[in-house]
Amino acid sequence: MKGWMAKFRALLLFGSLTLVLSGCGKENLSALTPKGYGAKSALDLINISLAVMIFVFIVVMVIYAIVLVRFRKKKGQEDFIPQQTEGNKALEVIWTVIPIILLVIIAIPTITITFDLADESAAGDSINVSVTGNQFWWHFNYEGEEIQTSQDLYIPTGEKVYLNMKTSDVLHSFWVPALSGKMDLHPENENTMFIQADEEGVYDGKCAEFCGTSHSLMDFKVIAVSPEEYEQWVEDMKNVDPEAQPESADAQEGQQLFQENSCIGCHAIGSSPAATGPNLTNFGDRTTLAGVAEHDRDTLIEWIQNPESIKPGNRMSDANYEVSEEEAGKIADYLLQLQPSDITPESATSNE
Amino acid sequence: MSTATAQKRGFGAAIWDYLTTVDHKKIAHLYLVSGGLFFLIGGLEALLIRIQLIKPSNDFVSAGFYNELLTMHGTTMIFLAAMPLIFALLNAVVPLQIGARDVAFPFLNSLGFWLFLFGGIILNCGWFLGGAPDAGWTAYAPLSAVSPGHGVDFYVLGLQISGAGTLIGGINFLVTIINMRAPGMTYMRMPLFTWTAFVTSSLILFAFPALTVGLFLLMFDRLFGSGFFNASMGGNSVIWEHLFWIFGHPEVYILILPAFGVFSDVLSTFSKKRLFGYTAMVFATTLIGFLGFMVWAHHMFTTGLGPAANSIFAIATMAIAVPTGIKIFNWLFTLWGGSITINSAMLWALAFIPTFTIGGTTGVMLAAAAADYQYHDTYFVVAHFHYVIVGGVVFGLFCGIHYWWPKMFGKILNETLGKITFWTFFLGFHLTFFIQHFLGLMGMPRRYWTYLPNQELDTGNLISTIGAFLMAIGTIVFIINVIYTSVKGHKVSGDPWDGRTLEWSIPSPPPHYNFKQTPLVRGLDPLWIEKMEGRKGITPAEPLDDIHMPNPSILPFIMSLGLFIAGFGFIYQVDNLAFLWVVILGMGITLGAMFVRSIKDDLGHHIHKEDLEEGADQ
Numbered sequence: 002m003k004g005w006m007a008k009f010r011a012l013l014l015f016g017s018l019t020l021v022l023s024g025c026g027k028e029n030l031s032a033l034t035p036k037g038y039g040a041k042s043a044l045d046l047i048n049i050s051l052a053v054m055i056f057v058f059i060v061v062m063v064i065y066a067i068v069l070v071r072f073r074k075k076k077g078q079e080d081f082i083p084q085q086t087e088g089n090k091a092l093e094v095i096w097t098v099i100p101i102i103l104l105v106i107i108a109i110p111t112i113t114i115t116f117d118l119a120d121e122s123a124a125g126d127s128i129n130v131s132v133t134g135n136q137f138w139w140h141f142n143y144e145g146e147e148i149q150t151s152q153d154l155y156i157p158t159g160e161k162v163y164l165n166m167k168t169s170d171v172l173h174s175f176w177v178p179a180l181s182g183k184m185d186l187h188p189e190n191e192n193t194m195f196i197q198a199d200e201e202g203v204y205d206g207k208c209a210e211f212c213g214t215s216h217s218l219m220d221f222k223v224i225a226v227s228p229e230e231y232e233q234w235v236e237d238m239k240n241v242d243p244e245a246q247p248e249s250a251d252a253q254e255g256q257q258l259f260q261e262n263s264c265i266g267c268h269a270i271g272s273s274p275a276a277t278g279p280n281l282t283n284f285g286d287r288t289t290l291a292g293v294a295e296h297d298r299d300t301l302i303e304w305i306q307n308p309e310s311i312k313p314g315n316r317m318s319d320a321n322y323e324v325s326e327e328e329a330g331k332i333a334d335y336l337l338q339l340q341p342s343d344i345t346p347e348s349a350t351s352n353e
Numbered sequence: 354m355s356t357a358t359a360q361k362r363g364f365g366a367a368i369w370d371y372l373t374t375v376d377h378k379k380i381a382h383l384y385l386v387s388g389g390l391f392f393l394i395g396g397l398e399a400l401l402i403r404i405q406l407i408k409p410s411n412d413f414v415s416a417g418f419y420n421e422l423l424t425m426h427g428t429t430m431i432f433l434a435a436m437p438l439i440f441a442l443l444n445a446v447v448p449l450q451i452g453a454r455d456v457a458f459p460f461l462n463s464l465g466f467w468l469f470l471f472g473g474i475i476l477n478c479g480w481f482l483g484g485a486p487d488a489g490w491t492a493y494a495p496l497s498a499v500s501p502g503h504g505v506d507f508y509v510l511g512l513q514i515s516g517a518g519t520l521i522g523g524i525n526f527l528v529t530i531i532n533m534r535a536p537g538m539t540y541m542r543m544p545l546f547t548w549t550a551f552v553t554s555s556l557i558l559f560a561f562p563a564l565t566v567g568l569f570l571l572m573f574d575r576l577f578g579s580g581f582f583n584a585s586m587g588g589n590s591v592i593w594e595h596l597f598w599i600f601g602h603p604e605v606y607i608l609i610l611p612a613f614g615v616f617s618d619v620l621s622t623f624s625k626k627r628l629f630g631y632t633a634m635v636f637a638t639t640l641i642g643f644l645g646f647m648v649w650a651h652h653m654f655t656t657g658l659g660p661a662a663n664s665i666f667a668i669a670t671m672a673i674a675v676p677t678g679i680k681i682f683n684w685l686f687t688l689w690g691g692s693i694t695i696n697s698a699m700l701w702a703l704a705f706i707p708t709f710t711i712g713g714t715t716g717v718m719l720a721a722a723a724a725d726y727q728y729h730d731t732y733f734v735v736a737h738f739h740y741v742i743v744g745g746v747v748f749g750l751f752c753g754i755h756y757w758w759p760k761m762f763g764k765i766l767n768e769t770l771g772k773i774t775f776w777t778f779f780l781g782f783h784l785t786f787f788i789q790h791f792l793g794l795m796g797m798p799r800r801y802w803t804y805l806p807n808q809e810l811d812t813g814n815l816i817s818t819i820g821a822f823l824m825a826i827g828t829i830v831f832i833i834n835v836i837y838t839s840v841k842g843h844k845v846s847g848d849p850w851d852g853r854t855l856e857w858s859i860p861s862p863p864p865h866y867n868f869k870q871t872p873l874v875r876g877l878d879p880l881w882i883e884k885m886e887g888r889k890g891i892t893p894a895e896p897l898d899d900i901h902m903p904n905p906s907i908l909p910f911i912m913s914l915g916l917f918i919a920g921f922g923f924i925y926q927v928d929n930l931a932f933l934w935v936v937i938l939g940m941g942i943t944l945g946a947m948f949v950r951s952i953k954d955d956l957g958h959h960i961h962k963e964d965l966e967e968g969a970d971q
Contacts, residue, residue: 026795027809032727033794039726046724047794054714061681061710068688069703072624073695081625082885083691088630088683096682097675104671107721112664114723119660171496172590174655174730178796182726185655187591188495188584192657205808209655209730209798211489213496214416217801293805313416 030205032178036225037204038161038197039181042114050107057103118182121193124163130154132166133276134173134186136212137219137315138292140276147272148238151279153287154206154223155344157231161195174210177223183209198225201349203288214314220292222346230344237342241282243271247338255335262322264332270339278317285340291315298333305329373905375459376865380466381445381761385754387470388437394477395429396828398422403785403821406814409806419802420487421504425477427490428508431604432515433473435746439611440466440522442753443550445761447526449856449863450547452535452872457528459903460950465522467913472515475920479507489800491601494582494593498574503924509572510920514913516561516568523557526550535855536894537874541635544854544878545621545628548635549614552642553607559646560603567596576927594656598649606645609741610638612749613680616702619756620684622850623699624691627878630683637676637683644673654725663722670720677713681706697771701752704779705744712740715790730800733793739786751775751831759849763861764842770834774827781823788813853878858891866900869893869965900960908946915942 025033035041075081131142132154141150144165156162166175168186176183177196184194198204208219226234247253259265267278290296290304294311304311306329309318324332371379401422405413414422448456456462479485486508488497497505530551534543543551571593573579580586582593621628628634650658650666684706695703715737719725728734751774759765792813797804804810848857855872856863858880870893876882883891919939925932 024791024795024809024812026791027807030796030808031794032796033791043724043727046721047718047727050718050721050724054717057678058707058710058714061685062707064682064685064689065706068685069693072688072691072693074692078692081692083624083626085627086629086686086690087627088633089686092682092686093630093633093679097679100675100678104674104717107717108668108671111667111721111723115663115667116660118723118726119663171499172493176798178727178794182723183655183729184657184726187657189589190591190657205796207796207798211420211491211493211496211730211800213500214420215802216420217416217798217803220805 027205029179029202035179036198036200036202037177037180038199039118039195040179041199042118043182046110046114049110053103053107057100118194121163121195123161124193124195127160127195128156128162130162130164132164132175132186134166134168134170134175134208134212135276136170137208137215137312138279139175139206139208139219139221140280142274142276143235146235146239148235149269149272149274149276149280150238150283151276151281152221152289152292153283153346154221155231155234156196156198156223156225157228158198158201158225159228161197163193163195166192166194171212172210173208173212173219175206176209177204177206179204180223180225185210196223198223201225201227203346203349215312218291218293218312220289222288224346224349226344226349230348234342234344237344238282239272241271241341243269243273243282247335249334249338251331252334252338255331255333258324258328258332259335262324262332264322267317267320281336281339283339283341284336285338286342286345288346298330298337301333301336302326302329305332370905372910373463373907375455375463375903375905375909377444377448377456377459377462378761378863378865380462381441381443383466383470384437384441384444385761387473388434388441391429391433391473392438393828395426395434396825398426398429400821400825402426403818405802406804407818408815409804409808409811411803414802416802417484417487420489420800421479421485423800424486424489424492424508425480428476428486428512429473430742431490431608432512432519433469433476435608435742435750436519437466437469437473438750439553439608439746440469440519442546442611442615442750442757443522443526443553445757446753446856447547447550448529448533449760449859449867450544450854451530451533451538452855452868452874453529453533454867454871454900455903456525457532458525460906460909461521461525463906464909464912465518465525467910468518468521468916469515470518471913471917471920472511472513472518474511475514475917476507476511478511479504482507491597492571492593493597494571494574494590495584497571497593498582503927505571506575506924506927509568509575510924513565513568513572514916514920516564518913519557520561520565523554523561526554527558530554535868535872535874538879541632542874542877542879544614545617545631545634545638546611546614549610549612549617549638552638553610556603556607556610556642556645560600560607563596564600567593567600570596572923576923591653591656594653595649598652599646602649602652603642603645605738605741606641608746609749610641612705612746612753613638615749615753615756616684616705617687618854619698619702619752620687621878622756622853623694623696623702624688625694625851626687626691627853627881628683629686629689630679631877633679634683637679640676641673644669644676648673651720651722651725654722655729660722667720667722671717674713674717674720681710681713696755697766697768697775698752698755700772700775700779701748701755704775705748705752708740708744708748708782711787712737712744715740728793730798731793732789732797732799735799736786736789736793739782739789743782743786751778756850757856758838759845760856760861760863762839763844764838765845765849766838767834767842770830770837774831774834776827777823777830778827781820781825781827784820784823785817786820788816792817848880851884853881855879855891858883866902866960866965869900870897871895897962897965899962900965901957902960903957904955906950906955908950911946912943915939915944915946918942 129144133140166186173186174183181196204223206221268281484502484504486504570581580588582588648670651670847860872891873894922935
């Protein structure tokens with residue numbers, strides 16, 4: 002099947018080219034610049050159906066244009082009474098049968114790809130990650146690895162990573178357009194999908210099921226690194242010492258404050274599966290704060306003091322703590338130095 | 354009893370007249386005005402949405418308020434604008450097209466309207482009482498079940514009450530079309546608009562109960578502590594999705610089919626040709642109605658129903674393209690060989706064909722389940738359903754309103770203003786929504802309050818917002834047109850378009866008994882047949898005699914008012930049990946009115962033969 006699809010892709014190169022010229026959206030975000038298995042399959046299907054539908058549209062428009070040019074009421078013929086045609090069997094059969102054939106052309110790859118993308122036969126031998134959706138952040142628990150991350154999902158390139166997804170509150174939908182289509186998260190049933198990145202990169206992920214006030218701010222990242230780098234990352238993450246003492250004095254004080262203010266009650270550091278709030282084990286390696294804001298000290302201080310200003314309706318806004326700006330700065334120092342691994346989003350972008 | 358005589362009797366009397374009317378033509382006016390008003394409110398909400406999205410990271414409105422806007426825009430446009438405007442046309446036209454003097458249940462007709470209106474008011478009360486609904490028009494659980502405040506309660510109670518009105522209206526038209534057709538008007542001689550009204554009414558009959566059930570479950574979850582959608586209590590959130598879409602998908606066809614009917618009548622009239630492939634059109638309509646019930650899960654491809662269910666629903670959905678395609682080609686061939694007049698009404702019908710073809714083709718693309726994983730819940734879907742609902746339903750409403758305006762009000766809408774409306778709205782529409790297909794694929798999910806800069810989404814959103822303003826201008830010009838026409842417009846004859854169907858055989862606006870003598874129908878396009886045979890009007894099927902007409906009644910208004918009051922009681926008893934008294938008061942009013950209706954004989958009145966002969970009632 003892949004063979005004729007490749008030909009088809011070549012055929013549509015021209016069409017795609019026009020799209021590229023008019024802008025296909027941001028690399029690593031847009032579904033029109035696929036970098037993974039699911040997104041490529043989906044784009045094939047989109048192209049097939051689009052081609053058939055453009056054909057249909059052209060046929061309709063040609064008849065439409067002829068009708069409008071030829072059959073306008075003419076001057077001097079105001080009383081002309083056209084023939085009252087009842088219908089035409091042959092024509093009606095044609096425009097019933099041909100659409101059916103066209104639909105079959107779309108239906109066959111639809112079914113093939115739908116089943117292909119739902120294939121879970123390899124799940125047992127693959128990396129499995131439990132994904133939990135929360136208002137308004139994502140949690141990733143690497144099954145069997147004792148690794149927890151939030152907001153950043155590290156995966157190796159070139160293989161299927163299975164995501165077993167559930168929500169802790171309302172519905173969410175996991176969508177990384179450049180890698181794969183989306184799948185909803187429900188509170189009662191686990192949904193499984195796989196993603197596979199063919200190229201290294203930092204991919205933008207979004208929540209695609211309306212989930213409340215900050216639905217539009219629930220971004221996350223998928224960081225696809227080479228399999229070797231991934232191995233190393235797993236190794237580093239497994240050996241994290243959650244109590245490791247930071248180097249600078251400020252950060253040490255920050256660590257103290259982090260515990261005194263019971264931040265740790267919600268935000269685990271290390272592989273504790275408790276995740277009332279995002280896990281911060283590799284917080285220093287993240288590229289965005291809360292998915293959408295600048296990842297720097299000042300923004301982090303603002304976040305600690307007034308998270309509502311960055312992400313309305315998030316649950317940290319209701320948390321009971323009080324820190325001064327100076328204290329927040331020290332906590333920020335502590336959090337920003339949490340960089341347990343040399344494998345960072347930069348590793349995914351540097352060796353291209 | 355036209356509006357002119359009503360004005361002579363004073364403003365208060367006119368209000369009372371409309372509060373108590375059971376005349377389908379006046380109920381059409383009521384639907385038109387209130388639906389139009391809600392259309393403006395929904396449009397205003399849309400404009401605020403587009404202003405918020407005009408640039409990245411905008412904070413023109415807050416995130417929470419934006420969610421209320423998007424929820425109320427969808428809910429208002431579907432339930433409070435499109436539905437009543439469709440009912441306005443149904444009421445104005447269907448009894449006339451089948452040669453009836455009123456609908457089967459005039460009292461229920463009035464009740465249906467007032468229930469809809471009071472439901473709509475409850476929905477919008479949220480704006481003034483601490484927050485409008487904010488869980489999306491689809492109100493997916495558990496978000497809708499846990500959404501704080503009373504917002505979603507207004508959604509639940511408002512839709513429950515207005516939904517009951519719609520259900521009553523649907524049943525009424527079903528019975529009317531089955532029982533009240535003039536002699537000779539067989540099913541296969543009904544104008545296509547009446548046929549679509551018939552199929553739409555049966556869809557309402559089967560689809561709305563699913564919504565009613567869903568809303569009851571949600572109401573119990575929110576107001577009485579049950580856990581139908583609460584997973585931790587053993588509930589299931591997917592049930593809501595099923596119930597909502599078992600209603601929600603047929604709802605799309607409930608809206609679009611009457612629009613198809615409008616286009617069929619208009620295209621046929623203004624190309625001076627019989628509708629091409631009438632039989633095929635009727636079967637296509639019923640087939641779409643049937644299939645419409647078997648495709649709801651295509652809204653749930655990403656819910657995780659599994660590849661088998663997804664494939665089945667994908668194929669079923671694609672199948673709908675066949676009857677829809679048949680319709681498109683039949684419309685084109687109705688035009689083919691005709692003598693086409695292009696006026697405002699016809700412009701909307703002609704613009705509909707390419708616009709709806711785009712909406713239909715993206716519909717087939719969406720049906721491809723695996724591709725839908727990308728489209729789902731993005732602006733691609735937003736673009737698609739605006740192409741079918743605006744490009745189909747709203748175009749259809751504008752078309753029908755321009756076409757039947759002289760029948761309803763005796764005056765033709767101004768052509769110049771009509772064309773300005775059309776071109777601004779049409780261009781604005783495509784400018785707004787075409788680009789959204791690409792925005793969706795470029796990674797913009799729907800219901801996003803804002804988007805970040807540097808995602809290459811800025812230009813598309815800016816273009817979209819500009820388009821929205823053009824649509825607003827078009828709508829404003831239309832309102833100016835309505836005012837201008839009612840002040841300056843000239844009276845027209847009963848048949849200004851050289852019409853083909855029965856409604857054009859009587860004066861404009863029709864007398865309140867519609868037909869002095871019930872007409873005899875001798876084929877499809879009965880008026881056209883008579884004209885071709887050189888007769889001036891329709892042959893009557895009965896001698897001139899007394900006409901039995903229903904009496905006006907204030908009871909439907911009172912019943913609806915009672916439910917309106919009870920609705921607030923239900924919502925606020927959560928805060929204070931004393932509000933249960935409000936429930937009792939409201940229900941008491943409703944049940945009391947029902948009791949009065951049951952025990953008081955109301956046999957209607959007769960218009961006497963002598964009065965009819967004078968022909969005074971114009």
